[in-house]
Amino acid sequence: MFIFKKVAFAATISLALFSADVMAGETVTITDITGREVEVSVPVERVILGEGRQIYFVAALDTEAPFKRVVGWRDDFRKADLDGYNEYLETFPQMDDIPTFGGMKDGTFNLEQAIELNPDVIIMNTEAKSATQESGYIEKLAKVGIPLVYIDFREKPIAHTDQSMRIIGKLLGKEARAEDFVEFRQQQMARVTDVLDKVENLEKPLVFVERAGGYSDDCCMSFGNENFGKMVEMAGGENMAGDIIPGTFGTVNPEQIIASDPDQIVITGANWENYVPSGNWVGLGAGADNAESERKLKVLMQRPAFTGVKAVKDGNVHGIWHQFYNSPYQFIAVQQLAKWLHPDLFQELDPSQTFADLHEKFLPVEYRPGYFASLNPAQ
The missing domain is CATH 3.40.50.1980 (Nitrogenase molybdenum iron protein domain)
Structure with a gap:
């Protein structure tokens, strides 16, 4: 379990709170995929992705510059989808310089490093919820003004994808783009379900x-x-x-x-x-x-x-x-x-x-x- 270094932690709190005052946008209450109500200043400009493969949805909304807000991400993209990683790396070589983290579930997520990156939000998958609760990370992040939002494309993806995309659209200030994606997804799904229903x-x-x-x-x-x-x-x-x-x-x-x-x-x-x-x-x-x-x-x-x-x-x-x-x-x-x-x-x-x-x-x-x-x- 992570142990805080008191001096560094206190300094980081001051930095995070100061930055929040300077960069504050519209504060909204977002209901994440688990039903938690989270206050976030939107649009966010600094994001930590709890999983590297979350770039799949970020890229669909921040299409021109998918890594412009990403200040840290889990180290799984290269490992879990090497072909996809290399494809993105060809176009966006700067992604190789983004700080990486271990996973929340396996206990290798570095909370101190995350705080030092001063994100506006951390986006996590729902399967990390138990680990974040047991470790008290949500409360520790809240003390320095960093909200954590859960989305889901894995546990119940058919039911949760549209809502998750809308949550991310709200966070990024890309709500119209998110609705376009949801509409495209629903139309393409109907090309199967409409036929089978008949x-x-x-x-x-x-x-x-x-x-x-x-x-x-x-x-x-x-x-x-x-x-x-x-x-x-x-x-x-x-x-x-x-x-x-x-x-x-x-x-x-x-x-x-x-x-x-x-x-x-x-x-x-x-x-x-x-x-x-x-x-x-x-x-x-x-x-x-x-x-x-x-x-x-x-x-x-x-x-x-x-x-x-x-x-x-x-x-x-x-x-x-x-x-x-x-x-x-x-x-x-x-x-x-x-x-x-x-x-x-x-x-x-x-x-x-x-x-x-x-x-x-x-x-x-x-x-x-x-x-x-x-x-x-x-x-």
Whole structure:
């Protein structure tokens, strides 16, 4: 646990309070995704991102200069999405100089360093709430006038994405931009749900989603009725792990997969070379090598958990970018899942083009294919 150095802490309090007086804007009360009411002076100019991958939503709003407000961020972007990190680094080399932090959940977040950076707000994901409460960080930050706001794109992303984007829009003074994003997201999601709603007695294939397949030798992490589990349901499928995993995340044993005999298998993956060098993970993401992704999928299907499974025999094995599970872009995943599960219903739907349109409208980098792979030659 972090121990304050009294002299430095007192000096930092004075600095933070002085800066707050000088830089004060309109003070508003924001209700964050957990229902907490937080007073924040907006628009904020100095932001600490509790996770580096939160740049996914910052970039959609501060598109011209996504790093202009970021004074610190967690060190996970390079590790969790190396291809995406390098893509942004090409256009914004200054991002490599932003101070980094450890995680709140694993106890490596440096509170003193965060205070010294004098942020107007710290944005955290909801899964960090328990750790921040137990450590008393919220109260310690409040003493120096630094608000902490929770958003969520991971625990219940389908339900919380629109609200989270609106919260961030308010913080950044980009409310109209946030509404444009929400409208685009809703329109693209409706391209799936509107079609499925019109189908009577829809046959829903049984889908097993393996979370981060090949990241370790263990098998098999998956999703309950939230996150990718919910995306499968929205795409017209039945999530195999829905009745097995009580929460958002959990594990399914190999015998359960064989006994359930899923119709479709989806593996999430990204470039995790900085986490597990030369691992069997499927390195999906910006500019990924499709042939290599398909090779990795074939390797993963040789594990005992998938012996004789219908999806493997029929070639209905797919790979999808892992970071859809932790970004406001999950509607792209819903479109791709729908196309895999119901190809006859969605012949005209092109998720890659939708993602390219998202990049053109909202993101500061160009779209590079590589987010999807399949062992089904027709898909």
